[in-house]
Amino acid sequence: GAVVSQHPSWVICKSGTSVKIECRSLDFQATTMFWYRQFPKQSLMLMATSNEGSKATYEQGVEKDKFLINHASLTLSTLTVTSAHPEDSSFYICSARKEANQPQHFGDGTRLSIL
Amino acid sequence: QKEVEQNSGPLSVPEGAIASLNCTYSDRGSQSFFWYRQYSGKSPELIMSIYSNGDKEDGRFTAQLNKASQYVSLLIRDSQPSDSATYLCAVNLPVGGYNKLIFGAGTRLAVHP
Numbered sequence: 001g002a003v004v005s006q007h008p009s010w011v012i013c014k015s016g017t018s019v020k021i022e023c024r025s026l027d028f029q030a031t032t033m034f035w036y037r038q039f040p041k042q043s044l045m046l047m048a049t050s051n052e053g054s055k056a057t058y059e060q061g062v063e064k065d066k067f068l069i070n071h072a073s074l075t076l077s078t079l080t081v082t083s084a085h086p087e088d089s090s091f092y093i094c095s096a097r098k099e100a101n102q103p104q105h106f107g108d109g110t111r112l113s114i115l
Numbered sequence: 116q117k118e119v120e121q122n123s124g125p126l127s128v129p130e131g132a133i134a135s136l137n138c139t140y141s142d143r144g145s146q147s148f149f150w151y152r153q154y155s156g157k158s159p160e161l162i163m164s165i166y167s168n169g170d171k172e173d174g175r176f177t178a179q180l181n182k183a184s185q186y187v188s189l190l191i192r193d194s195q196p197s198d199s200a201t202y203l204c205a206v207n208l209p210v211g212g213y214n215k216l217i218f219g220a221g222t223r224l225a226v227h228p
Contacts, residue, residue, distance in 0.1 A: 043220050093158045100214040101207060103149045109158040
């Protein structure tokens with residue numbers, strides 16, 4: 001149980017393109033979903049926390065107009081990287097949690113490369 | 116002081132030995148604690164959850180929690196080369212009305228044949 005599906009696994013696109021990443025909880029309803037970014041050999045960095053039906057809460061230093069998060073249902077959250085540039089190239093990972101004190105379950109991640 | 120601290124390693128153990136991974140946390144309000152394993156280039160995978168003081172065993176893994184000492188550990192018995200990965204300690208903290216998972220920087224474990 002507690003499977004989180006993230007799509008796509010890899011994206012390579014030109015600078016200026018917008019990219020959408022989907023995160024789905026397949027066998028549970030996730031009250032909260034999270035989006036992380038990880039650069040090579042560095043720690044996970046939380047970007048934002050998203051609760052179903054409400055606006056996402058962004059961490060300090062994360063541009064909410066650049067990283068658009070939509071959490072339309074209890075099983076789906078999307079992250080859109082708008083007007084992506086090479087410095088946005090990274091490993092983006094979503095996670096989902098059923099209840100506040102429960103663990104987060106992670107998707108397989110999306111490797112984004114902006115040329 | 117970091118909220119969740121781990122020794123970055125690498126911790127090198129021979130195959131078949133017990134690997135002991137340690138973590139300390141700063142907030143006494145923490146109620147739930149997790150260990151994740153992350154292979155290079157992959158996303159974290161949940162190994163253990165622990166909520167109360169004492170030991171919790173699951174197969175070759177044992178998590179230990181001591182809230183008085185603000186200490187949580189993970190023991191891996193009969194270590195295998197496939198256990199070589201980075202192990203992340205994570206602590207749930209109440210922040211701004213919701214629970215936020217704070218990760219340690221991770222301990223890199225290398226199990227050699």
